[in-house]
Amino acid sequence: MKPTTEQFNRAMTEAAALAGSPFPSNLYAMATRDEVYAKFGITAEAAQLFETELGTLLLYVHGIQNGWDLIPDGKRAREILADIERNTLGGLISALKGRVGIDEHLASRFASALQARNRLNHGFYERHNFKIDTDEGRDEILANLEELHTELFNAWRVASTMTVLALQVLEAHQKGVTD
Template identity: 60%
Template sequence: MATRDELYAKFGITAEAAQLFEVELGSLLLCARAIEQDWSFKADPDKARKLLRDIDRSTLGHLLRSLEKCVVLDDGLADRFASALHTRNRLFHRFYESHNFKIQTDAGRDGMMSDLEAMHVELFNAWQIASSMTATATAFLLRLRRKGD
């Protein structure tokens, strides 16, 4: 039976996965724009700074839409990222509301923990996929830069 403290800790761990996914999408968008703008050969610090500022101010949904404009995501990956976005929004905007008074009982808290675990798995996996994509894009940029030296 989950305690309130365990429930709150699981919420925090799940929130961390959501934020890591969001940061990774921002990093991937930055890499994609660097490739698109050919910054590997001629850096443009002003445009990069502006893009980074825009990324930092963006919602996860906006980041995803911006990314889809410059990176082709197959339907399965696009659906997976869209589902992670939906899960993130449900976590931050509706989790406690949707569970209402369940926090008051042992069985209710256990159900909330199960929901958080499923959310965590989805968000963690989306983050891992985005992270692999960013690593690939970064390696590509570094190879381009080495060829240009």
């Protein structure tokens, strides 16, 4: 009979203690279901941050292109925001491409993040099926989630940097207008 994760972890902790090992006791730990579910949630959050940031950037672009920085139009901004919020992630990326010059590398990076989000949200557990029932399977699932998280988190960071840079351009422009 195969030992449980808890039995394995306890044995590794005892072995490390007997050997006087300076390594942490969880060095040899296998992933638990809770860790898999937590990582799924953290990865889903990264996907949501990316999607929200693209929506923010798209609303910002609409605002600049419509001169709302000079003459606000709250009614139209709410309409545009409602349209943005109805979009899928793929729709947001397409809409942003249509309004902002995005080079091929950035377009490819966003497309890759979209694929990562789709792999996460559409059939992730179905594809991994019974792997969650074994220590090795959970480790494989966790490794896959880590790859998806890295892809999505990095895409969010790029989109967030774009938003910050766009805001800096607007602030510099407004400063030049008011000086």
